[in-house]
Amino acid sequence: ATYLFFSEQNHQDIHEDRVERVKKIGQSVFEVPIEPLPNMYEVLDKLKEQGHNLYLHTGGDEGNQGRKIVQLELAKYFEKRVFISEQKDKSALKEILNQIKYDPKKTWMIGNSLKTDIRPAVEAGIHAIHVPSELEWSYNEVKIDIAPKGKLITVNSLLEVPEIIQKHAQETVVST
Template sequence: YFEKRVFISEKKDTPALKEIINQIKYDPKKTWMIGNSLKTDIRPAVEVGIHAIHVPSELEWSYNQVEIDIAPKGKLITVHSLLEVPEIIQKHAQEMVVST
């Protein structure tokens, strides 16, 4: 589903995500972070202004339990399974077409 648009970084924080986003010349309206960590996936996505889908782990480390106290510029959605992700992204893409 994600094709070549999967990025793995040794550092998982906001500056690392900004660097990746600058490399791909992203459109924030079409860019998503999908992850299980509020600290290293979701919070950085919100901080750089892209959409985020949180897929929480059943057992979460206390390290990853952080507050998201920033108003998201994009969508911020929590799901229970990765299987929900494609439908959410497709629905968002359809909403963008209708609103333009």
Template sequence: MKKQNILFNLDDTLAYCNKYFSLVINEFADQMMAWFDSIKEEEIKQKQLQLDVAAISEYGLKSERFPESFVGTYKYFCDLTGREKKTDEIQFLRELGFKVFEIPVEPIPNMNETLLRLKEDGHELYLHTGGDEANQRRKITQLELTTFFEHRIFISEHKDTTALSNILKTIKADPHVTWMVGNSLRTDIVPALKMDIHAIYIPAENEWTYNMVDVNVEHSSTFITINSLNEVPDVIDKSIQEQMM
């Protein structure tokens, strides 16, 4: 069997992520509605999402960006309604936003079994995750992912085609035997297809709007959508067999 290079995304591919953000955003919206009785939950969530996504181009996927979207939303509605901005309320919202980074991570079903099978099949496994170093390392440690990835871990604050290109150069990857596995069309799949490596898309149960984009990329590589993580080894095996025919 020909050895493949397989890059995995972390958040919502190997471990749950967005559902924790949704829980904290719900807490935020509840608190905001208690302070602003004339504003609807959907208005609050839309403004928070707008500010959060808009900040990515400048700040990337740093953890601080998310709590600041709470603060920005609060200030926006204070200006809109004439409510006084209070330092203690701003601090409360910042601390609420940071709570999401303290929640213990939970692996996606069959994470260990999938990675173990690929490792035992002789493939080279890499982790390519977006976020800041401290928070992503926390998750990697909790999930004991160095068992499978060892030192082959890349953390990008700006997870895009440039970041992926730099990784592929670093590992000297042959695109014909290199795969990207992830749930984000924006940061996993589109960059992979632009670099003409194979891509396996696993839609998340609870997806972040930012990750959803149209895939209009010319490529000669394989692009497959599957329903669950444990299908990855069979997809890889089938592709290898087809290449050998």
């Protein structure tokens, strides 16, 4: 579609060999093997052990994201609680939160993207834990310019997440 759009915009002929080449390039994203984040399974096991209901919210093409979920064998952690949004933003997150009938005091977003994970969580009024990527691209460099209603924590390692959530859960019980 992009090739066709720009060909028309620039009054260029459309060549079938180019269409096929562009399709092949686009299809290549479905063939790249996916690597789990370091310690991902250990952290998911621990959160599940602690009794948390785990939900997965990912963004992008449903086919490609579904392939990644299968390849990483995530169904045992999330079961049917998987949400794939074409655009991962505040409105997509709010729609999911409304579906799951969430409690903002007990709901956390854990993610590596300030733009598509952390800022939408802060805007939605839930807790957020940012696990920065080693290499960040400029698309994700955004400021969180609103005061969070919940906790907003940045960690160095995914391994820190279960303890943070468990500690907060204990604080919530004590203060209620």
